[in-house]
Amino acid sequence: MRKRWLLPIFASFMIITGIGANDAEAATISDITNTAKDYIGAPYKFGGTDINTGVDCSSYTQFVFSKLGISLDRTSRAQYQQGSTVSKNNLEAGDLVFFNTSGSGISHVGIYIGDGNFISATPSSGVRIDKLEDPYYWGSRYLGAKRVANFTTTTKGEVKDAGIDFSVYASRGEVALQLSKALALDTSDTNSPFLDLKSSSNYAGAATALEKQGIFSGDEKRKFNAGSPITRGQLAKVLVVAFDLKKQGNAEMFSDVTTANWEYDYVSILSSNKITLGKGDGTFGVNDKVTLKQLELFLDRLTK
Incomplete structure (x- = not known):
């Protein structure tokens, strides 16, 4: 089985900071535990910060929490100064646990x-699971725990804009699915760089593949x-970038798309490639929501 820690990481994250425990936005207990387990077997390297070539204990916890948008300091001693103290009897999944493995105070941290x-x-x-009360090693070296984030116990579903019929209109997620299929992209990597897309999301693989392509x-x-939803103007940019389109001769002029519009060049390129003819009334509908039928038509023209 291919280990997920070997997959490349392509993301920067929104940072959540604070002295007390943070509310991890849309993050669940399953998110933190599954993310941590994704890297079982990753190699150890003292001072290492690369999950592929080797990490030490605090670099690993810092990396895992960053995947959920939570900032931890670099060392185990510094991490022990974060969050709020938790007794062993009140430990919850996601709490940081600290140990004295060197004989001189905090020197190891885990999740x-x-x-x-x-x-x-x-x-x-390397990265592995151990018993907190292990009588042979960890049990006698345990020093304490800190809660740096509050994780929910239930999974939050995909949130869609209220009042929009997505049996008619295309969501950004649906665009990602259809576009990645049209481009024949590898969508097996669900290690999403987006904070609101967990690896379990139906859109994670497609969104990740499209992010890699820019x-x-x-x-x-x-x-x-x-x-x-996504507008026709936004989709114009996405399609031009995705298919690396260049202007081909003359383009239709649309009354609602002037040189003052940021979408102007993208719409012109689509038009010059005969991908769009507008709405038939002299407008492009730059701010209109894209329908599923329109998305299908655009992709059909682009992949013929």
Whole structure:
């Protein structure tokens, strides 16, 4: 089985900071535990910060939490200063657990994943799961725990804009699915760089593949907004970039798309390639929501 920690990482993340425990936006207990487990077997390297070539214990926890948009300091001692103190009896999945493995205080950190287990990057075996009360090693070295984020217990579904009939209109998620299919992209990597798309999302593989190609970049908060509609102007840009279209001769002039519109060049390129004829009334409908039929028509013309 291909290990997911070998997959390349293509993302920067919105950072959540604070002294107390943060509310991890849309993040669940399953998100933190599954993300942590995704990298079981990743190699250990003292001072290492690359999940593929080797990480130490605090670099691993920092990396896992960053995948959910939560900022941790670099070292185990610094991480121990974050969040709020939690007693061993009140541990919850996602809490950081700390150990004295050197004889001089905090020197190891892991992530509690429930049922008395924690996961960490160990010098002997890399990232692995151990028992917190292990009588042979970890049990006697446990020092304490900190809660740096509050994770929910239920999975939140895809949120779609209210009042929009997505049996008629195309969502950004549907555009991603259809476009990645039309481009024959590899969508097996669901390690999404977008904060609002978990690996379990139906759109994760397509959105990740399109982000790698530079076609979709998300908004200023690194969110993909899969459940939002897309305008005809926005889609024009997406299609021009996706298919690397260049202007081919003359283009139709549309009354609602002037040189003052940021969409002007993209719409002109689509028109010059005979991908769009507008709405038949002299307009392009630049701010209109794209329908599923329109999306199908555009892609059909582009892939003939």
